[in-house]
Amino acid sequence: MTSAYRRAIFMVHVCLSGASPLAVGHRIAKNSLVILIARIIVAALNLVFVWLISHYLGKEAFGQYAVISSAFNLATDIPAAGMNLILIRQIAARDDLASQYLGAAMSLRVVIGGLLGLIATVVVALLPMPVEVRAACYVGILWMFSLLSIYVYTAVLFGFERFYLQSILNVANMLLTVAFTFLVLQVHSRWSLASVIGASALANAIVARVGFSLSFKKMLAPQKPHARHIYLDLLRESIPVGVATILRNLHERIDIFLLGKLRGSGEVAIFYAPYRIVQQLIVIPNMIVRPAYPILARFAREDATRFRNLLRKLVLAFVVIASLICSGLYGLSGVIIDRAFGEGFSASVVVLKYLCFVLFVMFPNSLLWFALLSLGRQISLTYGLVATVVINFVVAYLLIPSLGSVGACVGTLSGQLAFLVFCGIAIAFHKSGQGNPPLDQARFSNLEGQ
Structure with a gap:
């Protein structure tokens, strides 16, 4: 160096x-x-x-x-x-x-x-x-x-x-x-x-x-x-995040596949129109958490107290921002659907109102994703997303035949809540040195000395 x-x-x-x-x-x-x-x-x-x-x-x-x-x-x-x-x-x-x-x-x-x-x-x-x-x-x-x-x-x-x-x-x-x-x-x-x-x-x-x-x-x-194992360690650290990315993409699309299979393309359109609005709004927390990620990673390595204090304040800020956005979206859902998609999508108004609750949970979840990565808990992140996908699939599969798009909303919300609870528990019970830190300092120090 x-x-x-x-x-x-x-x-x-x-x-x-x-x-x-x-x-x-x-x-x-x-x-x-x-x-x-x-x-x-x-x-x-x-x-x-x-x-x-x-x-x-x-x-x-x-x-x-x-x-x-x-x-x-x-x-x-x-x-x-x-x-x-x-x-x-x-x-x-x-x-x-x-x-x-x-x-x-x-x-x-x-x-x-x-x-x-x-x-x-x-x-x-x-x-x-x-x-x-x-x-x-x-x-x-x-x-x-x-x-x-x-x-x-x-x-x-x-x-x-x-x-x-x-x-x-x-x-x-x-x-x-x-x-x-x-x-x-x-x-x-x-x-x-x-x-x-x-x-x-x-x-x-x-x-x-x-x-x-x-x-x-x-x-x-x-x-x-x-040392050669640096390549292997980087892959070992990266692959779980790649798997988590696949699972997250699957979670975002599984309700669409189930709706098409169980209720037809017409019901997919009713759900997908407001869901696209929610997908665009999730950019807002991502713009905040991206610049916070390097700071969280540094604090997670240097000072656990500062890490938890910053994470707590960010969660509070995300809850406040999500409350304002979701309440406004809930109140204007009828106007938004009518202006954006027309009268043929009037059934999407109810779907958008349900998706407001999904969006509210998505805000802190986007932060918890990066918090787990900062702590080196990408394996826990992958397990959390496995639980998210499984719960989403089971709930949506059971409810879509009778409730249609609303059942898809409940399935998505169930998956997001499962991820929120899983990540919260993983972070709350995290101990220093637990997980998969990016570098095993003692091992690498010995190798560099040799």
Whole structure:
């Protein structure tokens, strides 16, 4: 570890040791505002991007793009999201071996990308599809490497709480994507679909290169791990988070599948319309908990009392914010459904009112997800989500035949409450050193000494 990095760690610890709760709260609020502004700009640019490709590609090709992009984003998100969150936790904790874990992540990025690319190549070659779509899929395989790179440098920026840099890079990424997409669409050809995906891949690659330069040169340079098991430990830490991500995605969609199976597509529409509103509103707690995560991870490593105090205040803040939003949404549910979806969705008003209670529980749950990760309890997180999915499935399966969309709401609420109780118990009875800490300091100290 370089002397510059040691000085940086020392300065951070000096600053944090005297940081008041007000200063911590101010930092979280400031970073949340930065993320909010960037998200608004990115959302606006994303609308422009969607309009461009839907206008130039046409309905059928646009649908093909949606399927391809969703598949490759999901394929990279599941293995890389866990690694990203674990790296953030370790970098935020300012551990001596964070640079070696970053080096391991850089190597695993290539390995994971190669494995995913090989699997995707075989699948694309075997599935029957038009030549244009097949070409777009092969370009999408190259796109995965850019997506995996973004996950790595963002971990460094988040770990050092450089949210303004991350926000600037996100906006730049979307600007380049729109610009490159506009340019490639000026040439109308049978390869337009592949060109659009290639434009996104090129934009991601450029921004990832800039992100690497900023994060590695200014904050934390990756080092080759001194021991092989660092790679295995990083995977061991990351895989449960990836599994938890899969379970969370399943929990968010299981009611839709059950409704379609037991009641038909019409009932799915009644439930899905207000559920999309709830999914958009859950972005609000995520914007707060993201900048709080590095601080929670640091406090969990250094001072259990400060960790619990900060977590308690954040839970209280989330409850207050959720109360205001959910009460307003409950009161305006009729107006919102009528304006957004029309008279044909009048049955969705009752569904939205039930989903207000689901949204209320989702707010603290989004915080507890990151709290468990901060404590190194990702195995407990996975168990909690297993219980969530099982309870959601059982309740929804029993109630949907008689209650329809309302039964789906009750199933979702039951799963969220189960996760809330499970996480609360896991955090309340957590003991220092319990769980799966990112680094076994004694073991690694001996290895470094050797």
